[in-house]
Amino acid sequence: MKDVSALIQENGAVQDRSIYWDRDIYELEQERIFARSWLFLTHESQIPLAGDFITTRMGEDEVIVSRHTDGSLQAYINSCPHRGNQVCYAEMGNTKSFTCAYHGWAFGTDGKLITVPLEHETYYDNIDKARFGLQQVAQIESYRGLVFATFDPTAPPLMSFLGDMAWYMDAFMDVPGGTELLGPPMKSILDCNWKVPVENFIGDGYHVGWAHAAALDAINRLQGLGGAETNPLMSMQGNAGYNPDGTGIQVSTLGGHGMGIIWETAAALHVNPAYGEWLAYRTETIRAERGEWAAKLYNGHWDASIFPNCSFLYGTNTFKHWQPAGPRSIEVFTWTLVEKEMPEELKQYLAMMNMMTFGTAGMLETDDGENMEGCTGSNRGWMTRQGKVYAGMGQVNEGPHPELPGIVSEGIVAETSYRGFYRAWADMMSGKSWEEMSRGASRRSIKEVA
């Protein structure tokens, strides 16, 4: 394997192409990133009642996430400790227990072994059932309804891991009544490396006008959303215009999270005025309680990724989990993120628009999927993957911001948060301890900044 410390260079701007292709690098990612990081599982709204469960993956490990009878959230590996068979094949439901189809061992919704068929006759009651529960995650926590878990008992608490990313996300997660994910999730396979969609969502304002030229044109013409003069998203179409300073920011926060935000455009892709009206209604409360920055963030359109493999677009309201399935394949889960207190018709409308734009046949999703596969597949060539790729845009106008946390660059078309992601990736791949990576530094209250 190549020298891990040389894979990322120039402060995160240069990536060795082998990181998108090589099996041994991928395996090291499983060990050093996926077995250690906090990983997204689900939203509490998906499993509200005792016995509710979903199945998902942490890295390539199959896990069950459930609401136990005591109301607690639980997550454990979906594999029987007897002979290893997967114990649950349904993707969601409500149950009292999970029974292995091989020999009938049954586990409670806390993962504990409760029934061993013929226990008396075969084990002569000499089996320590406490020893053979489903393997638990080391820690499970939620951030405003989003549930995460880690296999690493030494990982810092979730809020430290999210750090300033949560400070930013509070703008739309910390709303009266909270948020929910609408499903069932659409699921599809993309033959790309898992990092490619993460970097796209974390900070690729550059591709919007070009890759999505056709969709922006069609939406704009048929929905009458206003031309480039009035709608900043539309001004990007075909790279006809460039978003100058002041129209948005890109941010990289400690820990490799990041986002790009275009101000005043949360509702820019929507012709239905109900969404804009809701935002205006909510903004009054947010401004009064949490100040001008929170209100500004709440009304922006965001593309974002939470390290390592979870992304969302706020405003388009899509929420994505990119699950690695080998170095050159991922399984994509897609939900719609809404506020709980929104009227039902508005939720339905937002879900429909999310499916239309970023679902499995979404008009923008399919532009991206094609590029993500192309960025991965070309590295098949041995000579090709001896080379490097470049994310150097925006280095001259990024830095600390007088008011906002993280490294901030002016304008959404930059690659600031690409670099932050790859610096964090390199840190974790080097095998540094959490202390050495100094996670969990600044996390200011949004009020302090306002």
Add this chain to the structure above:
Amino acid sequence: MSAAIAKINAVNSEPLIEREQLPQELMYSVERHLIREARILDEERIRYWYENFLTEDIMYSMPTPVSRYRREKGKPLPGTNPGSGAYMDNYELLGMRIARLETGLVWMEDPQNAIRRFLTNIDAEYAEDGSGDVIAYCNFMVYRNRRQRDETVTYGHKVDRLRQVDGKWRCSQRTIHMDQRVILDKNVTFFL
């Protein structure tokens, strides 16, 4: 101690409702209509399809199937899962997808993909409401070949509600059921 096994009636035990059969000539016209529609789509005459094969009140959907245990069949899903789908389109949204394709700026479709639709097991019966509309069922196979070596085959079935408009069939409701929980192709950006 042996674990008690809770038994359920697993297979489909709902009674089959025998509806009035279509006269042979009508059945033939439904079959030919569906087959002709597949050819029009294979030939990428999407605007023609949009204007001649659909009614303006169409609901064109591809619901997300959920993989659950049989014992929970018919029960509501847990949590906030009101339903989703790769397509949940009305006439206007379908029109937007087509306008996008017509721009010539969809890089994924250039060079052109080869898409071939195969329809089989066509069955049809009158709609329950006595409107004269016909419910048509068929299985499909879609072959897609693109980018030299990118090849997928997708299977499923669709249920249409067909309406006679000026002596020709038009679809006023189409529900496409993919036989894949996880779409194994990267997307499903083809009309069926």
